[in-house]
Amino acid sequence: MAKPSLFSPLKSARFLFKKPKTLRYPFELKEPAGRYRGFHLNDWDTCTGCGNCADICPNEAIDMVKITELASKPEEGKKNERPQLDYGRCCFCGLCVDICPPGSLRLSRDYFHIHFNTGSFVFLPRDEKSEQEKFLPAEKYSVLKASLSHRKQDYEGFVSDLDYALFEPERVPMPEVAPDERKLSFIEQVIGYNREEAKKEASRCLECKLCEEACPAHLKISEYIQAIYEDKPDASLRKIFEDNPIPAICGRICMKYCEDACSLRLRGESLAIRWLKRYVSDTIQDYKTALEQSFKTPSGKRIAVIGAGPSGLSVAYFLTLKGHYVVVFDALPGGGGMIRIGPPLYRLPLESIDKDVNYIASLGAEFRFNTKIGRDISFQDLLKKYDAVYIGTGLTESRSTRVRNSEKCLKALEFLSDNKIGEQRTVGKNIIVIGGGNVAMDVAREALRLQHMQYPKHHVMTKAVSLESWDEMPATKEEIEEAKEEGIQFHPAWGPKEVVLDNDGHVKGLLCKKVKSVFDPQGRFAPTFYEGQEMLLEADMIIEAIGQAPDFSFIPKKLFDQLKFTKFRKVKVDKNGMTSIQGVFAGGDIVNMNLDAVTAIADAKAASEGIDRFI
Amino acid sequence: MRELELYFGPQHLGMVGNFSITLQVEGDRVLKATANPGYLHRGFEKLMEYRTWIQNFPLVCRINVVEPDHIEMVYAMAVEKLANIEVPERAHYVRSIYLELARVGSHLFGLWAYANMLGFDTVAQWAMYHRDLVLDLFEELTGGRVYHIYIWPGGVRRDFPKGFEDKLVNTLHSIGGCVPDYDNTFFNNRLFYNRARGIGKVTREEALAWGGTGQVLRATGMQYDIRKVEPYAAYDKVPWNVPTREDGDAYSRIWVVRDEMIESVHMIFKLLDAMPKGDVYHRVPNPFKWKIPEGETYVRCESSRGELGLYLVSNGEDKPYRVHFRTPSYPHGLTVLEKTLENASIADVGNIMISLYVVAPEIDR
Known part of the structure; x- marks a missing residue:
C-alpha cells in the first residue's frame, strides 16, 4: 500500500466552520426515549403489595414496607405493603416491571435526583394519581429543580407488556366433557389435570401468598403448589392436610377465594389452585401411606360431633390427631353432610367424598350414620356422655317462596337428596327452577340431565326463574355459563306470583311478575315489582331453590333458649368456637355467613383448638 | 545503562481503565512487561452462582462496559442451550442487528481511544459523537444507553418500537456519510501511518499460539470469525465478508476495525430487508421456579474484540453451578500484550495496548 498523503487531513479543516454538536445543557435538553428506564412509578390503587418486584430484584434494592394509611382499608387480594426503592442499589434493569402482575410498577423517563442527604435516595414510588404535587405539568417543571419530588407528568418510560411478562398469564386449559355429551348423564364434567398439565399449571405460581391470606382456612397454598411443581404429590398432600382434611371434596367444589385473590388474575387467569388440589387428591390412591400421620397418645376424652359435613369431618380429623376419641353422628347413610346431597354428581362424585371420609375414619374416628340426634339419641345424652359436643349440622331446610299453591312445588334439597341417596325421581318434561344461586344452578342442571335420561329424543325444557338480574345473580359466573351451554333457559328479573294449577290440581305453570329492584338502597333484600307486567311460564314441575335454613329441632327447648344468636340469625360463638352453652361448640353454615366448605373447615379448625383447650 | 521498573497504570493517562503493566525499561526500550490484573476484579463469576437464571441477566452485561451486548448474547445462548429453549425466527434477526449495532458503537469507542492516544483529538471527538448517535438508538430500542439489558433467554426483551427501523437506517447513513472524513483525517493520514506501521507486530503463528482472536488474528490475514465458523443468531441468513489485513501490526488491526464497522452497517441493512415478522420472545x-436441567455447555460468539465464550454448568438448580467467561481481552491483555511489548518503545506502550483492543473490565471479571 502506498504511503498516505501528509496533506489529506487538512480537508477536515472545514469542520471549523460547522455548528458544534454538543448540547448546551441545561438550555438545550435531550428528551429521553419512550422506553427510557428511569425512576419508578407505582399506581398504589392497582398495586397489590404482592412483593414479586422485591423477590426478583437482583440487587435487593426493593423492600416491601407497611403503609399505615392503607391499613384501614385492606381489600381482598391485597396487602397493605408497597415497594420501596433504594436508588443506591437499583440498577434500573426493569425486571420488577416485567414481573409485576397488575402492571402497576413502571419506569418513568425522569432520571435527575441530586441531594446531599443520602436518605432521600430511599424512596417510595407513587404516581401522579396519588401524588399530584410531585408530578408537574410541563409549564411548571424546571430541570434545575428536578428531583424525586419534582418530576414531570405523563412521563412513562419502560412499562409492562404482557407479551414480554416474566409470568404466564394464561391457564393450562382444563379438559372437560363437552356440554352435549355431559348433559345426557351424571358423568363428571371436569376431567382433571394429568401429571404434565398439573406441573405446568403449578409452575405459574409466583409465590406471593395473597391466596393464603384470602383463604378462610389459610392453607399453605404456595408450598403445596411448589410440591406439585417438584412432582412430589405426597409432600403436597401432607401440606394440604395440615389445614384441610377433605382435599378430594374441596378440590372439586371449593368456592376458591384463593383464586379470586391470585395476583395472576389481574391481567390474566388466576392459578387453578382448586384443580391442583384435586390433582393431588386424585393422584394419591392411598392417603394413609402418603401421609404417615402420627398421633398423640390417647387422651381418653370423648367428643361427639353432630353432622358429618365439612366442618364435622374436619373437627373429627383434627381432634383424632390430638389423641381424642371422636364419634360423628349423621342422619344420612354416608359422610359429607350437605356436600353429599347438594352438589350434583357431575361436579362431585360420591367416591370422592367417601375417599376423604374413609381416611378420617381410618384414623380412628367413629362414624354413626343413619343416626339422627333428637330421634335416635337425645341431645342431653350426648352432653352427659361426652366431654364436648360439636354442632356442624348446616342448613338442612329448604326455604319456600310461600306464593299461592307453592306447596305443589318441590323443594331443592328434597329433589337433590332423592337423586343422590334415594330413588331417582321421575321429572317433568317442562321444569321451572326458581332461584338464581348456585343451588338453583345445581338443581336446574341436574333436572336437565334427568330429563335427557328419562325422555331420550323428546323435546324437554328446563327454565331458571330468578328475582335477580344477570348481574345480581348470586351464582358464580362459570356456573351460569355452563348452565347456558347445556341449554338451560334463563328468565332473570322475574319473580313468582302464583303457581297455576289445572283442573286436576296438577302444576300447569308459574305466573311471574317483572322485578323492579331486588334490594333496597341499604342493600337489604326487599324486592319490588312492576304492576301489571306479568308472564305465565308453562311447566309440569316446579322446584324452589331459594335458600336454606338451619334446623335446631333436635335441641331441647330449655337448652335452645340458652343458645345465643347474632343479628344475622347465626349461632354466636367465641373465638374458641364455643356457643353460649358450656361445652357445646359449633361451626359451619350455622355459624358463618360464607356458607361454604372451606369456611366450615376454618371454623372447625378454630373449634377443635378450642375443644382441645376446653377438655 | 541502568534498568528501571516503571508502572504503567492503574493511574495513567495512557491506560484503558483500571489495569496496570509493570515495565522493566532500559532507556526508552521495554525489556519486559508484566501485566497485573486484579485491580478491577469484581468476582462476577462467583456472584452469578448466587443469583437465579433471570437475575443474572442484568448482571452479565456489566462485565464489559464498552459492549455489554455480546455478553448478554453468550449468556442467553448458553441458557437457551442448557434449558432447550427455542428462539423465534425474528428474534434472531433482531439480535443480529442489535449486536452489529453494538459492534459499530464499540468500534467507534475504540477508535476514540486509539485516536486520542495518538493525539488525533478531532477524530476522537467525531467517533465519540457518532457513538452517541448509536447510544441514542440503543436508548430508543432498549431504554438504556450503556447497559441495555436487552437480549434475554428466549429472545429479546421488546420488539422494535414504532419508527425504529427508519431511525436506524437514517443514523447509519449519517455515520456512514462521514467515512470519507475519517479516512482523510485519520486512516489515510501519514502521521497515523508512521505511528502505527510495524508497531506491536504479531505473526499468524504467534497470534494462534497466544490465544489471539478477533482483529489480532484477522490482521494477520486469517479469515477467522465465529460468526462465519459457527454461525449463531441470523449471521448465516445474509451474505457478508470477513475483512482481513496481512501485516499483523497496529496499523493493520485498526484498519480491520474500520472495515468491520462498514461491513456491520451493510449487514444491518441486509438483515433489515430479510427480517421476518412475528414474535421476538x-x-x-x-x-x-425456573430450574435448568443438569448439564454443561460452552458457547461462543464473536464480540467486537474477538472470541467471547461462556462455559456454563447447571446442577439442576435455580442458579448456575459454575460460570466461566472466556473474554477476548484476557489473552490479548495478558499474553499478547506482554509479548508484543518486549522491545517496544515506552511511547508505544499505550499505542500497542489500545490497538490490541483491550478492555480492562473484561480481563478482571
Missing part, C-alpha cells in the same frame, strides 16, 4: 418459565 418465547416465554421462559416462571423465574421463581
Whole structure:
C-alpha cells in the first residue's frame, strides 16, 4: 500500500466552520426515549403489595414496607405493603416491571435526583394519581429543580407488556366433557389435570401468598403448589392436610377465594389452585401411606360431633390427631353432610367424598350414620356422655317462596337428596327452577340431565326463574355459563306470583311478575315489582331453590333458649368456637355467613383448638 | 545503562481503565512487561452462582462496559442451550442487528481511544459523537444507553418500537456519510501511518499460539470469525465478508476495525430487508421456579474484540453451578500484550495496548 498523503487531513479543516454538536445543557435538553428506564412509578390503587418486584430484584434494592394509611382499608387480594426503592442499589434493569402482575410498577423517563442527604435516595414510588404535587405539568417543571419530588407528568418510560411478562398469564386449559355429551348423564364434567398439565399449571405460581391470606382456612397454598411443581404429590398432600382434611371434596367444589385473590388474575387467569388440589387428591390412591400421620397418645376424652359435613369431618380429623376419641353422628347413610346431597354428581362424585371420609375414619374416628340426634339419641345424652359436643349440622331446610299453591312445588334439597341417596325421581318434561344461586344452578342442571335420561329424543325444557338480574345473580359466573351451554333457559328479573294449577290440581305453570329492584338502597333484600307486567311460564314441575335454613329441632327447648344468636340469625360463638352453652361448640353454615366448605373447615379448625383447650 | 521498573497504570493517562503493566525499561526500550490484573476484579463469576437464571441477566452485561451486548448474547445462548429453549425466527434477526449495532458503537469507542492516544483529538471527538448517535438508538430500542439489558433467554426483551427501523437506517447513513472524513483525517493520514506501521507486530503463528482472536488474528490475514465458523443468531441468513489485513501490526488491526464497522452497517441493512415478522420472545418459565436441567455447555460468539465464550454448568438448580467467561481481552491483555511489548518503545506502550483492543473490565471479571 502506498504511503498516505501528509496533506489529506487538512480537508477536515472545514469542520471549523460547522455548528458544534454538543448540547448546551441545561438550555438545550435531550428528551429521553419512550422506553427510557428511569425512576419508578407505582399506581398504589392497582398495586397489590404482592412483593414479586422485591423477590426478583437482583440487587435487593426493593423492600416491601407497611403503609399505615392503607391499613384501614385492606381489600381482598391485597396487602397493605408497597415497594420501596433504594436508588443506591437499583440498577434500573426493569425486571420488577416485567414481573409485576397488575402492571402497576413502571419506569418513568425522569432520571435527575441530586441531594446531599443520602436518605432521600430511599424512596417510595407513587404516581401522579396519588401524588399530584410531585408530578408537574410541563409549564411548571424546571430541570434545575428536578428531583424525586419534582418530576414531570405523563412521563412513562419502560412499562409492562404482557407479551414480554416474566409470568404466564394464561391457564393450562382444563379438559372437560363437552356440554352435549355431559348433559345426557351424571358423568363428571371436569376431567382433571394429568401429571404434565398439573406441573405446568403449578409452575405459574409466583409465590406471593395473597391466596393464603384470602383463604378462610389459610392453607399453605404456595408450598403445596411448589410440591406439585417438584412432582412430589405426597409432600403436597401432607401440606394440604395440615389445614384441610377433605382435599378430594374441596378440590372439586371449593368456592376458591384463593383464586379470586391470585395476583395472576389481574391481567390474566388466576392459578387453578382448586384443580391442583384435586390433582393431588386424585393422584394419591392411598392417603394413609402418603401421609404417615402420627398421633398423640390417647387422651381418653370423648367428643361427639353432630353432622358429618365439612366442618364435622374436619373437627373429627383434627381432634383424632390430638389423641381424642371422636364419634360423628349423621342422619344420612354416608359422610359429607350437605356436600353429599347438594352438589350434583357431575361436579362431585360420591367416591370422592367417601375417599376423604374413609381416611378420617381410618384414623380412628367413629362414624354413626343413619343416626339422627333428637330421634335416635337425645341431645342431653350426648352432653352427659361426652366431654364436648360439636354442632356442624348446616342448613338442612329448604326455604319456600310461600306464593299461592307453592306447596305443589318441590323443594331443592328434597329433589337433590332423592337423586343422590334415594330413588331417582321421575321429572317433568317442562321444569321451572326458581332461584338464581348456585343451588338453583345445581338443581336446574341436574333436572336437565334427568330429563335427557328419562325422555331420550323428546323435546324437554328446563327454565331458571330468578328475582335477580344477570348481574345480581348470586351464582358464580362459570356456573351460569355452563348452565347456558347445556341449554338451560334463563328468565332473570322475574319473580313468582302464583303457581297455576289445572283442573286436576296438577302444576300447569308459574305466573311471574317483572322485578323492579331486588334490594333496597341499604342493600337489604326487599324486592319490588312492576304492576301489571306479568308472564305465565308453562311447566309440569316446579322446584324452589331459594335458600336454606338451619334446623335446631333436635335441641331441647330449655337448652335452645340458652343458645345465643347474632343479628344475622347465626349461632354466636367465641373465638374458641364455643356457643353460649358450656361445652357445646359449633361451626359451619350455622355459624358463618360464607356458607361454604372451606369456611366450615376454618371454623372447625378454630373449634377443635378450642375443644382441645376446653377438655 | 541502568534498568528501571516503571508502572504503567492503574493511574495513567495512557491506560484503558483500571489495569496496570509493570515495565522493566532500559532507556526508552521495554525489556519486559508484566501485566497485573486484579485491580478491577469484581468476582462476577462467583456472584452469578448466587443469583437465579433471570437475575443474572442484568448482571452479565456489566462485565464489559464498552459492549455489554455480546455478553448478554453468550449468556442467553448458553441458557437457551442448557434449558432447550427455542428462539423465534425474528428474534434472531433482531439480535443480529442489535449486536452489529453494538459492534459499530464499540468500534467507534475504540477508535476514540486509539485516536486520542495518538493525539488525533478531532477524530476522537467525531467517533465519540457518532457513538452517541448509536447510544441514542440503543436508548430508543432498549431504554438504556450503556447497559441495555436487552437480549434475554428466549429472545429479546421488546420488539422494535414504532419508527425504529427508519431511525436506524437514517443514523447509519449519517455515520456512514462521514467515512470519507475519517479516512482523510485519520486512516489515510501519514502521521497515523508512521505511528502505527510495524508497531506491536504479531505473526499468524504467534497470534494462534497466544490465544489471539478477533482483529489480532484477522490482521494477520486469517479469515477467522465465529460468526462465519459457527454461525449463531441470523449471521448465516445474509451474505457478508470477513475483512482481513496481512501485516499483523497496529496499523493493520485498526484498519480491520474500520472495515468491520462498514461491513456491520451493510449487514444491518441486509438483515433489515430479510427480517421476518412475528414474535421476538418465547416465554421462559416462571423465574421463581425456573430450574435448568443438569448439564454443561460452552458457547461462543464473536464480540467486537474477538472470541467471547461462556462455559456454563447447571446442577439442576435455580442458579448456575459454575460460570466461566472466556473474554477476548484476557489473552490479548495478558499474553499478547506482554509479548508484543518486549522491545517496544515506552511511547508505544499505550499505542500497542489500545490497538490490541483491550478492555480492562473484561480481563478482571
